[in-house]
Amino acid sequence: MISFKYQKERSNLLGVVLRPIAEVYFEDTEGRKIRALMYIDSGADISLIPKALGESLGLEVQEEETKEITGVGNARVPVIIKKVKIRIGNVEFKARVAWALEEGVPPLLGRLDVFERFNINFREKDKIIEFRRKAD
Numbered sequence: 001m002i003s004f005k006y007q008k009e010r011s012n013l014l015g016v017v018l019r020p021i022a023e024v025y026f027e028d029t030e031g032r033k034i035r036a037l038m039y040i041d042s043g044a045d046i047s048l049i050p051k052a053l054g055e056s057l058g059l060e061v062q063e064e065e066t067k068e069i070t071g072v073g074n075a076r077v078p079v080i081i082k083k084v085k086i087r088i089g090n091v092e093f094k095a096r097v098a099w100a101l102e103e104g105v106p107p108l109l110g111r112l113d114v115f116e117r118f119n120i121n122f123r124e125k126d127k128i129i130e131f132r133r134k135a136d
Helices: 051-056
Strands: 002-005 007-011 015-019 021-027 033-040 047-049 067-070 076-088 091-100 118-123 128-133
Touching: 002 021, 033 051, 051 091
Parallel strands: 047 091
Antiparallel strands: 002 128, 007 015, 021 033, 021 076, 067 076, 076 091, 118 128
16 A cells, blocks of 8 residues: 655645645656656546656657647646656556646646556545555
8 A cells, every 4th residue: 555645735725735645756768767746636537747847757749749638717738648657656557647738737646547556545534645556
């Protein structure tokens, strides 16, 4: 089992809040590991990474691959879907991510290719998230 503690952050609306955040390692095009803290978002269809993280992974823009996703308030963000190698705890796998072509988007750990590998338990009262690997 892999567990993460909720982390304190400041909210303009609510003051200090505790948020479910996972430590995720991405592998760049040269095999190096890059650490990212990502909001665990069961409402996100796909994981989302900001422009700078994608660039540090060595991802390249191909204009014909550009799509748009919409979020809260129908905000549109240009993205390219890429398959990258990630590690959560000691579990490594490839996952599709939406690489935002702009900054200002939060790193989100979404359902596609991630939630199918784990049973994820949000222990809200204890402020802990548990990832239990599913049997292959």
